Amino acid sequence: MKEFPILFGPEDAPLMGMVTTPASGDTAPVACLMLNMGAGYRIGPRRINVKLARRLAQHGISSLRMDLSGLGDSSAPKGQERFTQQAVLDLQAAMKLLETTLGIQRFIVIGLCSGGGRGLSLAEVDPRVVGLFMFDSYAFPGPRARIERDLRRMLALAGNASVYGKVGRWLRRKLGPRQPSAQLFDDEPIEETQRYFATTVRQLVERGVAVFVMYTGTLHVRDLGRDQLGSVADEPFAKQLEYRFIGEIDHTLTSIAGQQTFLDEVGDWVRRVASGRPAAKPALGAPPVQRVQVVAAQKGALPDMAAG
Amino acid sequence: MTPLVFGPAGRQLVGLYHPAESQRAAKAAVLMCAPYGHEAMRSQRFYRVLADRLARAGLSVLRFDYHGTGDSPGDDADGELDGWQRDVGAAHQELRRLADTRTILWFGARLGATIALMAAQHERADPTRIVLWDLVVDGKAYLEELRAAHVEALEQSFCIPDRTLRQQLVRDPDAFTDGPLGFEMSARLREQMRAITPLNVTVSAGNDTTVFADPENAAVQAWVQAQVARELPVTLAPFRHPLVWTTDPQPNNAMVPAEALQRLLAELRG
Numbered sequence: 001m002k003e004f005p006i007l008f009g010p011e012d013a014p015l016m017g018m019v020t021t022p023a024s025g026d027t028a029p030v031a032c033l034m035l036n037m038g039a040g041y042r043i044g045p046r047r048i049n050v051k052l053a054r055r056l057a058q059h060g061i062s063s064l065r066m067d068l069s070g071l072g073d074s075s076a077p078k079g080q081e082r083f084t085q086q087a088v089l090d091l092q093a094a095m096k097l098l099e100t101t102l103g104i105q106r107f108i109v110i111g112l113c114s115g116g117g118r119g120l121s122l123a124e125v126d127p128r129v130v131g132l133f134m135f136d137s138y139a140f141p142g143p144r145a146r147i148e149r150d151l152r153r154m155l156a157l158a159g160n161a162s163v164y165g166k167v168g169r170w171l172r173r174k175l176g177p178r179q180p181s182a183q184l185f186d187d188e189p190i191e192e193t194q195r196y197f198a199t200t201v202r203q204l205v206e207r208g209v210a211v212f213v214m215y216t217g218t219l220h221v222r223d224l225g226r227d228q229l230g231s232v233a234d235e236p237f238a239k240q241l242e243y244r245f246i247g248e249i250d251h252t253l254t255s256i257a258g259q260q261t262f263l264d265e266v267g268d269w270v271r272r273v274a275s276g277r278p279a280a281k282p283a284l285g286a287p288p289v290q291r292v293q294v295v296a297a298q299k300g301a302l303p304d305m306a307a308g
Numbered sequence: 309m310t311p312l313v314f315g316p317a318g319r320q321l322v323g324l325y326h327p328a329e330s331q332r333a334a335k336a337a338v339l340m341c342a343p344y345g346h347e348a349m350r351s352q353r354f355y356r357v358l359a360d361r362l363a364r365a366g367l368s369v370l371r372f373d374y375h376g377t378g379d380s381p382g383d384d385a386d387g388e389l390d391g392w393q394r395d396v397g398a399a400h401q402e403l404r405r406l407a408d409t410r411t412i413l414w415f416g417a418r419l420g421a422t423i424a425l426m427a428a429q430h431e432r433a434d435p436t437r438i439v440l441w442d443l444v445v446d447g448k449a450y451l452e453e454l455r456a457a458h459v460e461a462l463e464q465s466f467c468i469p470d471r472t473l474r475q476q477l478v479r480d481p482d483a484f485t486d487g488p489l490g491f492e493m494s495a496r497l498r499e500q501m502r503a504i505t506p507l508n509v510t511v512s513a514g515n516d517t518t519v520f521a522d523p524e525n526a527a528v529q530a531w532v533q534a535q536v537a538r539e540l541p542v543t544l545a546p547f548r549h550p551l552v553w554t555t556d557p558q559p560n561n562a563m564v565p566a567e568a569l570q571r572l573l574a575e576l577r578g
Contacts, residue, residue, distance in 0.1 A: 005313065007309075018322075039557070039563065041349070072352065161474070217467055218465050218467055250466050
């Protein structure tokens with residue numbers, strides 16, 4: 001495995017990233033893009049992006065973990081784009097970097113929480129995205145799932161002191177003064193978000209993009225049938241989504257065991273997508289997909305950092 | 309800001325160098341020693357902003373990740389205190405080369421502060437001054453803090469947390485020490501952590517040291533008094549701030565608390 005830090009993107013507002021590539025030999029013609037979860041920096045919660053990048057490299061898959069504009073070690077953007085649009089531009093700069101240095105033209109986006117939303121925005125407009133992983137990103141549980149969750153919490157109060165704090169916070173949110181919403185993200189009604197998700201993911205599925213949605217024990221205790229997709233689960237395209245609910249994992253992967261489960265699930269899915277799941281229809285004029293030989297032909301382009 | 313890789317071939321490290329923005333040569337440079345685990349993640353943005361401000365004030369700065377942390381090679385479980393002290397030594401030499409100055413201040417927070425003090429004793433590095441923030445002088449207590457924070461994080465995060473978490477915390481002194489707050493900890497590091505006591509954390513006689521700490525932190529207060537009694541060059545600067553090291557940023561627990569930034573900037577800028 002080889003890794004090196006790099007500044008890329010606009011010269012007057014560079015972005016910071018770490019490229020991880022297999023040590024030598026054939027490398028997959030698909031690379032992963034990993035971005036920020038919320039305002040955390042590129043290593044991801046509990047260093048999960050580092051762990052995933054290195055595991056993927058062992059299987060011949062390169063990746064770039066990066067900070068979006070204004071986050072982590074990346075510069076603030078110079079333009080006037082809204083946050084989502086800027087994120088798309090940043091991710092496209094990342095794709096350009098990997099095309100230039102590694103000759104890779106197909107990408108899988110690994111999006112944790114808000115990162116999933118940024119990944120969806122990119123996949124919507126860029127046919128180079130052939131896979132999208134969204135972790136606790138979009139959730140629309142229906143009434144049955146929501147009532148069951150709240151009922152379980154009420155029942156848990158009797159024997160689980162740690163639930164008191166949760167219920168207290170929930171009550172304060174429901175009954176207290178309305179808090180101003182974060183300015184960073186658009187504050188739109190949930191129905192509009194659900195409509196956008198359904199429309200956009202349908203387009204991706206029709207284009208042949210592999211979509212994997214994963215939900216955790218932060219959202220619920222169990223899942224009876226793609227509960228987190230709500231009414232979207234009934235749509236025909238939703239059958240083609242890879243869906244996992246893993247109650248033992250929490251939103252920020254706090255436990256080592258949870259991280260291992262995450263790495264196994266995501267790593268396995270990425271390998272399947274990289275090895276021949278239906279890819280996006282190539283853009284007009286794009287060259288056919290070929291396996292590329294890493295490092296040897298591009299030694300001058302890649303700083304040589306000792307394998308970890 | 310320039311990302312770089314440095315250090316000996318068998319133990320390379322990833323760093324970020326902020327050259328002084330002044331037209332004149334940098335009057336001094338600052339080596340920033342990161343906290344451990346989740347606390348490093350929590351303070352990454354603070355370190356970045358502080359480094360930028362120092363560079364603007366005419367000091368060159370090097371931030372870096374110890375082996376097995378951040379972006380540096382190595383798994384979580386590869387990290388341990390002896391190696392991390394050597395990493396501080398390597399980073400010091402790299403900063404001397406980059407900034408072309410012998411006036412190098414060290415800044416460390418939390419376990420990073422402890423590592424800096426240890427490195428000043430054992431490594432061939434000669435910091436001009438050492439500035440420490442919320443230093444850890446009692447490793448056992450610190451590990452207990454991490455264990456409790458781990459349980460707190462699980463309780464906050466899960467929809468319905470496991471109700472035996474608190475019982476495990478009380479009954480088993482090693483529970484949750486294999487990966488406190490999600491960073492795998494080797495048995496060796498756990499042992500080293502528990503071995504940190506006020507008696508074996510010492511100010512170096514040749515380095516003026518300033519310790520910023522909560523005035524209610526009795527352990528650090530007592531430790532400073534003990535160092536002063538041995539006529540070692542240390543000053544205690546009482547300092548309260550809202551940053552909670554073991555949690556994620558919240559409205560009353562800002563990612564970059566302004567008061568901490570201004571105070572430490574003033575201290576390091578001189």
